[in-house]
Amino acid sequence: MRTSATPQSLGWLLLPALLVLALFLGSVVLLFFNAFWTRDGFSLVYFRQIVERPDYHEVFLRTVSISVVVALASAVLAYPIAWLLWRLPRWRNLLLVVVLVPWLVSLVVRTYGWLVILGPKGFLNEALRWVGAIQSPLPLIFNDLGVVIGLTHVLMPFAVIATLSVLLQIDTRLEEASESLGASGLATWRRVVLPLSLPGVFTGIGITFLTSMGAIVTPILLGGLRQKMAGTQIYQEVVYNFNMSKASTWALCLLLLSGLGLVVLRALEGALVPKADR
Amino acid sequence: MNAPLIKLGRAGSFALLFFLPAPILVIAATSFAAAGYLRFPPGELSLRWYLEAATDPRWVEAFLTSLGIAAVVAVLATAIAFTGAYACHRLKPRWLPAFELVVMSPLFFPHAALGVALVNVLALSGHLGTAGGIVAAHVVVTLPFAWRPIAVAMARIDGEIVEAASLLGADERRLALGIALPLARSGLVTALLFTFIISFDEVTVTMFLTGPEVTTLPVQIYAFIQENASPVLAAISTATVVVTLAVVMLLERLIGLEFFVAHDPA
Numbered sequence: 001m002r003t004s005a006t007p008q009s010l011g012w013l014l015l016p017a018l019l020v021l022a023l024f025l026g027s028v029v030l031l032f033f034n035a036f037w038t039r040d041g042f043s044l045v046y047f048r049q050i051v052e053r054p055d056y057h058e059v060f061l062r063t064v065s066i067s068v069v070v071a072l073a074s075a076v077l078a079y080p081i082a083w084l085l086w087r088l089p090r091w092r093n094l095l096l097v098v099v100l101v102p103w104l105v106s107l108v109v110r111t112y113g114w115l116v117i118l119g120p121k122g123f124l125n126e127a128l129r130w131v132g133a134i135q136s137p138l139p140l141i142f143n144d145l146g147v148v149i150g151l152t153h154v155l156m157p158f159a160v161i162a163t164l165s166v167l168l169q170i171d172t173r174l175e176e177a178s179e180s181l182g183a184s185g186l187a188t189w190r191r192v193v194l195p196l197s198l199p200g201v202f203t204g205i206g207i208t209f210l211t212s213m214g215a216i217v218t219p220i221l222l223g224g225l226r227q228k229m230a231g232t233q234i235y236q237e238v239v240y241n242f243n244m245s246k247a248s249t250w251a252l253c254l255l256l257l258s259g260l261g262l263v264v265l266r267a268l269e270g271a272l273v274p275k276a277d278r
Numbered sequence: 279m280n281a282p283l284i285k286l287g288r289a290g291s292f293a294l295l296f297f298l299p300a301p302i303l304v305i306a307a308t309s310f311a312a313a314g315y316l317r318f319p320p321g322e323l324s325l326r327w328y329l330e331a332a333t334d335p336r337w338v339e340a341f342l343t344s345l346g347i348a349a350v351v352a353v354l355a356t357a358i359a360f361t362g363a364y365a366c367h368r369l370k371p372r373w374l375p376a377f378e379l380v381v382m383s384p385l386f387f388p389h390a391a392l393g394v395a396l397v398n399v400l401a402l403s404g405h406l407g408t409a410g411g412i413v414a415a416h417v418v419v420t421l422p423f424a425w426r427p428i429a430v431a432m433a434r435i436d437g438e439i440v441e442a443a444s445l446l447g448a449d450e451r452r453l454a455l456g457i458a459l460p461l462a463r464s465g466l467v468t469a470l471l472f473t474f475i476i477s478f479d480e481v482t483v484t485m486f487l488t489g490p491e492v493t494t495l496p497v498q499i500y501a502f503i504q505e506n507a508s509p510v511l512a513a514i515s516t517a518t519v520v521v522t523l524a525v526v527m528l529l530e531r532l533i534g535l536e537f538f539v540a541h542d543p544a
Binding site: 156157235 | 283287288290291292294295297298300301304308357359362364365366368380381383384386387388390391392393395398399402417418421450454475476479480481482486496497499500503504507511512515518522523525526530534535538539540
């Protein structure tokens, strides 16, 4: 009786969510449309530009290579933090605040922090000069190094969270078994904990890679306008050149490259992670 | 033999952990420096940058705009996620996994691409550079973050309670608002606070959508960094950190932070 009345009345409740999804999917459809529909009608001119211009190849190459380096660096640097939170259950909530607050604070603020630290007259250069380690400031920003440092720091908290959530699923008896069978702490980590936590590491790599591919603020502020990434170019086309077709074309290429990156990552995960864990 | 190694590993891990808030702490320290930058040795302390920020209508306005947009987005995203997740929970449609994949898909969109996509659609409807447009975009961005905690909390509701209430004559309205709503409240509070803070601090998508009429605090901070890095920025930035910290602490007090590292019940 109840079940027959349920579906119709409850189906309406999905409507608001469907509207939001329609907005999202509609915007993606428009992205495709605008990429091919330029000021002069249907055209592939901006795709051809990307294929032909070496300076654009360089931008995409920089975007992908910086994103790969950033994703790997955040995975490696985040792992010990996740391990620490996993090993200290009593302190976990407090330490989680130390991870979550930097994650949730606006990335423009965190990037500004790096500007203050790494700039030519920044905290680090002034400190090094004060102790006499350097005479002239080290060039730490307005180059790829600055972008990598900034993006890695911005994205690390996510890698911590992804890794920790998988570590917390590990059955503690596995560790005890390994140690009671005579394995050292390090051997237990390498042969039991690490393989079991790899799926979390891969999730972290995937998300940090995607986020880095679409970054705009950190590359502009720490890399400058010369060291362009795809996001920088897209933002310029929209805000300064009002060229939505070119921006949409670039966004599609960015999506394509990001998707390809994830496919490669899945293949790597398949090769590295024991099957039972997936 | 292993003990020193483990101690070393732990010390290194702590160093990495405190590297995360480092740039935020540097900014907070700068905001209290009378000189406006960090010097060696450190100079005089002062609140002049906070005073300057609080008396500049541009910052006050952007701050209030961001708070307002975040509040509206939090309520909208949470309400939409609750109604949607409740319908899915009760109806258990066969296409649920596919539907949830679509709900989560904005998460897998690089933000630069999402920004352009939303500019396309908001320009078409004439909402570019309006608060309404920013709210709509933020609801798209935050819906996955509202959906997950609510769906998880909903999955934990004991089906027999709903069954019993229904047998005792509760109508659909009563079941949704009288039973599911209070029982899923941990998910609702998490969704409200989480989406609030994401909206409040969002910059990459928002910077495509602001205009001369309306801008948010993070986007204005970005614009000012590019123009002139005045120390007022450090005070403003510290203010956004305080808001973020307050919301995280509130979430920790009310619900706890386990949600962030917990896995969905399969």
